[in-house]
Amino acid sequence: MTQVKGKKVYLGTNTKMYKGVADTASYLEELCRLTGDLSREALELFVIPSFTALESARRCAPRELVRLGGQNMGWAGEGPYTGEISPKMLLEVGADIAELGHSERRHVLGETDEMVNRKVLCAAEYGLTALLCIGETAEEKARGLADEVLRTQLKAGLYGLGAGGAERLWVAYEPVWAIGEHGVPATKEYAEARHDTIRRTLTELYGEQAGQAVPLLYGGSVNPDNAVGLIRMENIDGLFIGRSAWDARKFNAIIRDVLAAADG
Template structure:
């Protein structure tokens, strides 16, 4: 890694995909392909039912286990929910919170996401906080205000000593899985600069220089290098391309080349 550079982070979000056999094969493919490579932080986030299975496969590797969501309580009468304690018990080190699909399809508010963020951090998990605007918001020139709001409310009352366990994932909702609209590397760099500036306002320049901001807008092996070499783009949150080991590994290699 080049001196003074933030460590690149590549996260595989499998969403609601894979059978147990597919999860096993995919995790093995990534672990075997990565080997002892340690220039890039790699996190796999399988569906809840396969966390224990993937944990066993990742043992001895440099890949961390993450979850796709959690509920902000230790335990209780919350049918269908999963607590951070359960995630920790299964070996998870990270959790994705505020993903655009949970915001827009499941109606999660900034305040609820903030509850999750604070509870996850207090429980000992690392948090990958997702933020990003819709196409309508971008067309209405609301991107900066929207990112400001999501970041400020999502990280409200977060203690300073928890900041090293936070990373941000910028998801332009309009560019995810959308053949008609693609974000450019320059648009990603501009959005990351907005986020880092707002993070500095909230927590200071030193914290802002340290925080990793990943890009999460349909990154694949063909465009990964173009995004990952841009200033302030510290990695990627991968959906579709994380479902094939060779594609995911190619993105990790692109991140390594820029480290």
């Protein structure tokens, strides 16, 4: 199956704990310069830097060119939660995306589905776009449990989120075994099969129209060699790219290749 022509493509990156304030600003300035000629009618470009870099990032990256997000978010607008970042704080510095449930948060830092769900509901309450990350481990994949894991993470993470909240929902499928420096990317066929499961689950939860409208992104060792093949899959609306996007020139090349493939 091939990508529907004319469909908006979602392309973004999470810089994790690698770029500070100066590096993030330099990166975004170059990325905006390189991609400024591309129509945003066909492209939703986003970057999720460190919390400390967000305010300066917004100053050097116009919202009409790049959307910004936080790499995590607390589950309350304010309160006695030492070290947490609230949705109001994200909005105050110009972010409008909250990345939630990333595998490193789940498997390294111990976040549960219930915690992720509270954050998703809070993001919706404050009008943020929730980028919900889900994915199976290598062991779950080997046991044939990938689809069950994805359906559970979706249903648990979205519990209580109505159709209105789903209008500001993005879902990133990031298999845990594909993420990181030594990750192995999923084949485009495997990624498409999992995205099909995600799409069918969303239509069960929200109905055909709303379920089909939620952007689905693949993340996990996306690189210049596999990006085009992935975006051509029917249920892959975008790519959530790691280190291959941390150089603005390389990211620009991927963006242009992907847009050409999606339109061709």
